[in-house]
Amino acid sequence: xxxxxxxxxxxxxxxxxxxxCSLLGKKNINIRALTIAETPEFGILRIVVDKxxxxxxALKEKGFIAKLTDIVAVEVEDTPGxxxxxxxxxxxxxxNVEYMYAFVEKASSNALLVFRFDDPDKAITILKKNKINxxxxxxxxxx
Amino acid sequence: xxxSYWNKxxxxxxxxxxxxxxLKLLKETITHALNTDFYKNRLKKIGIRSSEDIKSLxxxxxxxxxxxxxxxxxxxxxxxxxxxxxVVRLHTSSGTxxxxxVVYHTKNDLDGWTDLVTRCIVATGCSSLDVFQNMMSYxxxxxxxxxxxxxxxxxxxxxxxxxGNTRRQLQLMKDFRTTVVHATPSYMLHIYSKLEEFxxxxxxxxxxxxxxxxxxxxxxxxxxxxxxxxxxxxNSYGLSEMNGPGVGFECVYKCGMHIWEDAYxxxxxxxxxxxxxxxxxxxxxxxxxxxxxxxxILRYRTRDLAFIYKGNxxxxxxxxxxxxxxxxxxxxLIVNGVNVFPSQIEEIIMKIPEVGNNYLxxxxxxGALDKLIVKVEIYSKMFKGDLKELDKxxxxxxxxxxxxxxxxxxxxxxxxxxxxxxxxxAKRVEDxxxxx
Numbered sequence: 047x048x049x050x051x052x053x054x055x056x057x058x059x060x061x062x063x064x065x066x067c068s069l070l071g072k073k074n075i076n077i078r079a080l081t082i083a084e085t086p087e088f089g090i091l092r093i094v095v096d097k098x099x100x101x102x103x104a105l106k107e108k109g110f111i112a113k114l115t116d117i118v119a120v121e122v123e124d125t126p127g128x129x130x131x132x133x134x135x136x137x138x139x140x141x142n143v144e145y146m147y148a149f150v151e152k153a154s155s156n157a158l159l160v161f162r163f164d165d166p167d168k169a170i171t172i173l174k175k176n177k178i179n180x181x182x183x184x185x186x187x188x189x
Numbered sequence: 190x191x192x193s194y195w196n197k198x199x200x201x202x203x204x205x206x207x208x209x210x211x212l213k214l215l216k217e218t219i220t221h222a223l224n225t226d227f228y229k230n231r232l233k234k235i236g237i238r239s240s241e242d243i244k245s246l247x248x249x250x251x252x253x254x255x256x257x258x259x260x261x262x263x264x265x266x267x268x269x270x271x272x273x274x275x276v277v278r279l280h281t282s283s284g285t286x287x288x289x290x291v292v293y294h295t296k297n298d299l300d301g302w303t304d305l306v307t308r309c310i311v312a313t314g315c316s317s318l319d320v321f322q323n324m325m326s327y328x329x330x331x332x333x334x335x336x337x338x339x340x341x342x343x344x345x346x347x348x349x350x351x352x353g354n355t356r357r358q359l360q361l362m363k364d365f366r367t368t369v370v371h372a373t374p375s376y377m378l379h380i381y382s383k384l385e386e387f388x389x390x391x392x393x394x395x396x397x398x399x400x401x402x403x404x405x406x407x408x409x410x411x412x413x414x415x416x417x418x419x420x421x422x423x424n425s426y427g428l429s430e431m432n433g434p435g436v437g438f439e440c441v442y443k444c445g446m447h448i449w450e451d452a453y454x455x456x457x458x459x460x461x462x463x464x465x466x467x468x469x470x471x472x473x474x475x476x477x478x479x480x481x482x483x484x485x486i487l488r489y490r491t492r493d494l495a496f497i498y499k500g501n502x503x504x505x506x507x508x509x510x511x512x513x514x515x516x517x518x519x520x521x522l523i524v525n526g527v528n529v530f531p532s533q534i535e536e537i538i539m540k541i542p543e544v545g546n547n548y549l550x551x552x553x554x555x556g557a558l559d560k561l562i563v564k565v566e567i568y569s570k571m572f573k574g575d576l577k578e579l580d581k582x583x584x585x586x587x588x589x590x591x592x593x594x595x596x597x598x599x600x601x602x603x604x605x606x607x608x609x610x611x612x613x614x615a616k617r618v619e620d621x622x623x624x625x
Contacts, residue, residue, distance in 0.1 A: 051574075053572075053574025053575075055567065055572055055579075055602075055604060056604070057602070057603050057604050057607060059607075083576045085576070085579075085580075087601050087602070088579070088601075088602055088603070090574065090575075090576055090579075092574070106569075109604070109605060109606050110604070111567065111569040111572045111604060111605065112572075113572050113573060113574040114574075115574045144575075
């Protein structure tokens with residue numbers, strides 16, 4: 047149920063983001079979701095791709111620092127309060143969200159959000175119990 | 190110009206008499222040095238077993254140079270010449286590999302040092318009427334305490350302000366009508382740049398003179414400081430191995446720093462061939478102590494580059510003058526008055542497992558102050574994909590460097606491979622500060 051995210055350390059150098067994206071493009075790897083956490087001198091690019099293992103190998107081969115992290119992708123009703131509903135469940139069960147971001151595409155009328163929880167396994171159990179739809183690997187590949 | 194002296198007899202002593210005095214004191218120093226494990230072995234090897242083996246000042250040339258590494262190997266006691274119960278204070282320098290150099294002082298040693306500093310202060314025309322604000326750090330760093338005791342001996346009103354806290358420095362200067370300050374040149378410029386921000390005006394002060402030391406600076410910088418504050422600024426020279434400040438100082442004529450040759454034998458050598466150089470020729474300054482009982486040091490290679498001025502000074506002091514320090518014959522960096530070797534930085538950052546193999550030290554000027562930037566590559570296996578983790582790593586590197594080199598650096602994290610140099614020896618230091 048967990049998905050794999052790739053975190054890439056990027057120093058703030060012109061063209062560095064382009065290098066990552068063009069490398070993935072050449073390897074025919076598709077970016078499904080992305081976000082950048084930035085500081086004045088470096089950033090961390092976080093992406094969810096269709097072929098994470100291949101992506102990491104390709105990146106490392108080119109000297110990038112990349113790390114795989116477990117994340118959970120959740121379907122969220124695209125209406126006011128949709129996200130709040132999920133966060134309520136999460137917070138009531140004392141799970142922390144370290145960061146989150148959204149998918150580029152939608153599978154249905156619902157939005158897709160990526161969560162990094164401090165305890166992904168517990169989060170999955172709780173989400174399931176609350177009948178919240180979790181995106182699987184297979185779901186993602188068919189996007 | 191009104192000339193004043195603290196010890197006129199010694200300060201204006203005829204050079205032939207001064208040389209006789211030097212020989213007498215050198216012999217005493219050799220006797221003291223032979224009490225130490227370090228010099229006993231070293232001098233025995235060249236056939237010096239007692240002061241009787243020194244017949245003239247020329248015999249000094251037979252003695253090998255003492256380096257900073259030698260003194261570090263002596264740590265802590267191999268170069269101590271007296272029983273510890275006679276030692277009343279010690280100072281250490283910052284060490285390159287964690288081991289500093291130590292200088293021990295007996296009561297008489299401190300007395301001698303203080304007297305040299307008082308001579309310096311008087312040579313600039315100061316008197317007991319002056320209010321002296323000492324803006325150098327107190328503690329192991331010799332700059333603060335050295336000037337402090339010299340100024341007290343003269344009877345100046347001493348304000349031991351120590352370094353930093355610019356707002357308070359300005360308030361003290363204003364409230365107590367400070368006439369003389371002791372600071373690094375960059376700190377003087379920094380103070381000036383903060384006047385307006387802290388609500389002061391140059392007219393609030395009664396400043397007449399500044400003693401500037403602890404870092405090299407140019408004649409232009411001196412003139413700039415003199416003009417900004419409408420004061421006279423005097424160049425001060427010292428190093429911890431030779432006590433600290435008080436080794437050399439400018440007199441009212443500001444044409445080179447008089448070296449107190451009854452306390453130090455001054456030599457200038459070619460740092461490569463180690464041959465003695467003539468006056469007027471730039472080389473590395475070498476000192477032999479003449480008035481120290483606890484820590485005699487023979488032919489110490491300072492690594493400071495300067496030359497000896499030919500001819501006499503108008504102040505009638507017979508002690509020769511050296512030029513301002515123009516550079517170093519090693520890779521030591523001076524950052525806001527604090528001495529740092531690149532190897533110290535390397536030692537620390539290479540101990541941190543998250544750091545990869547490459548680093549780069551960059552020095553820049555930000556306003557009047559120096560900025561030390563340490564760029565490190567992160568080790569890919571240590572990357573957890575977490576921003577907090579990287580911030581923590583940065584804080585850790587800053588804290589480790591700060592505790593060891595006493596400078597607050599700016600740390601930048603980089604990707605592996607981005608700092609390396611593909612061929613030849615990697616360049617680890619980039620000094621982008623304007624040249625002196």
